[in-house]
Amino acid sequence: MDLLVIGSGAREHTIARALQQSSTVATVYCLPGNPGMQLDGIQTVAIEMTDFVAMIAFVQAKKVAYTIVGPEQPLVAGVVDAFQDAGLAIFGPRKAAAALEGSKTFAKEIMAAAHVPTAAYQAYQTVQAALDALDDVRYPVVIKADGLAAGKGVVIAQNDVSARQTVQAFFEQGVPQLLIEDYLEGEEFSLMALVANNRVYPLPVAQDHKRAFDGDRGPNTGGMGAYCPVPQISDQCVAEAVTTILEPIVATMAERQTPFIGVLYAGLIATQHGVKVIEFNVRFGDPETQVVLPRMTGDWAQVFAQLLKGETPTLQWQLSGITLGVVVASDGYPTQSTTPFVLPTLQQFAKRNSTFSFASVAEQANQLVSAGGRLYTASYSAETLGRASQQVYRDLAQLALPTTFYRQDIGFRMQVK
Structure with missing residues (x-):
């Protein structure tokens, strides 16, 4: 069968590569994709994610078995509604349910x-109302833009000057x-779940x-790296999160006639x-996808097919070791864009031991060039964090360019526990 992944980043590269490993899959298309995906033989499709009519026509012409949606923008815009109205199989939430990410106030409601359980908050529609509210807050305080912001719409203000700016x-x-909400202290982690029926x-x-730089310094980004599993988060803690957070949210969405189907990602x-x-x-989260999906030892294409049929998915996980992923970005990310520059060849990436998932890259004169922002994620699985880290950073050192940067301390919170 042929499958389609919507999106163009490292997350979508990882999803497409995982699907491609199934013996039941002939071709995986990625729309619009990026030229770095050529490393894995994924076929890219030059159609914009906002062009639902062209996307549907492509799926119908290619007889695609089903579609997986990577990024949030088309979900919030209603791509699942459009596909389902055309009688096409697609895994993801409909527009009304996607508001859980598209609107932070809706999520709070x-x-x-x-x-x-979540942080106490207040919502403000004007500058003056928000500034007045800062007279009574206790710092640090969290300020969130209500809407999609590619992971960069949250600021933890340490003082009044920063908050007002x-x-x-x-x-x-x-x-x-x-939204202005209370700052929560503790150990953060990402819990993603597949949801159906x-x-x-x-x-x-x-x-x-x-954060952009080592030691959790610098501005918030879309994510500079991740690791899985997280030993300092106990099985009991995860079970608590499933029963007190994920399951009640799914039940409440169903009760409100906006049933959730797709990937529910809880930042906890x-x-x-x-x-x-x-x-x-x-x-799916990015870069979490790059370190979670490879740990499934079964057939991802079968898993999504089972979910779409209303069946219980067959999920088998690697229980030992750890998977580490490090994001390489253009200098200036996330606040500034840089002039495009030539990246190493796909052959140079292929010679390394790490797995590379490409994101913001383009092609000029048969060469990969940067397109600003996060360029690619290097990931590797090993028995220990130290060994995984050693391999990833060795590979990145051999590919490093003066116009790029990456954090040298991914996984440090696990090391200090």
Whole structure:
């Protein structure tokens, strides 16, 4: 069978590569994809993710068995609705359910209805109202843009000056509403789950590194690296999160006639008072996908087919060792874009032991060039974090360019425990 993955980043590269490993799959298309995917023989399709009509026509012409949606933008715009209305199989939430990520206030309302623990908050629609609210907050405080922001719409303000600058900046950027919420202390982790027929199938937890620079310094990014599993998060803690957070959210969505089907990603924090929600996403995380999917020893194409048929998925996980992923980005990310520059050849990447998942890259004169932002993720599995780290960083050192950067300490929170 032929399959389609919607998206163009390292997450979608990882999903497509996982699907391609199935003996039942002939071709995996990625729309629009990126030229780095050629390393794995994935066929890219030059159609924009917003062009639902052209996407549907392509799927019908190629007789694609089913489609997986990677990024949040087409989900929030209603791509699942469009495909299902055309009678096509697609895995992901419909537009009404995708609001769980598309609107932070909607997510907070659902959490309140489901009695799911999260930080206390207030929403503000004007600059002055938000600035006035800062007179009474206790720092640090979390300020969130209400809407999609590619993982960069959250600022942890340590003081009043930073908070007021953030409020001004968000509204100047056209954010219609922002949330000011309490800062939660504890161990953060990412719990993704496959959801179908109101049943939750959790995946192994991962830990993302959001800040740009070593030691969790610098601005928030879309993610600079991750590792899986997370030994300092106990099985009991994960079980608590499933029963007190994921399952109540799925049940509440169903009760509200907006049933959730797809990948439910919970950004969580283990506090002294139990596990609480930082945010929800409605798709696989990036870079978490790059370290979680490779740990499934079964057939991902079969898993999605089972979910779409309403069957219980066959999920088999590698129980030993650890998978580490490090993101390489263009200098200036996430605040500035840089002039495109030539990257190493695909052959040079292929000679390394790490697995490379490409993101913001383009092709010029048969060469890979940067397109700004996060360029690729290097991942590797080993028996220990030290061995995985040693291999990944050895490979990156041989591919490093002065116009790129990456964190040297991915996994440090596991090491200090």
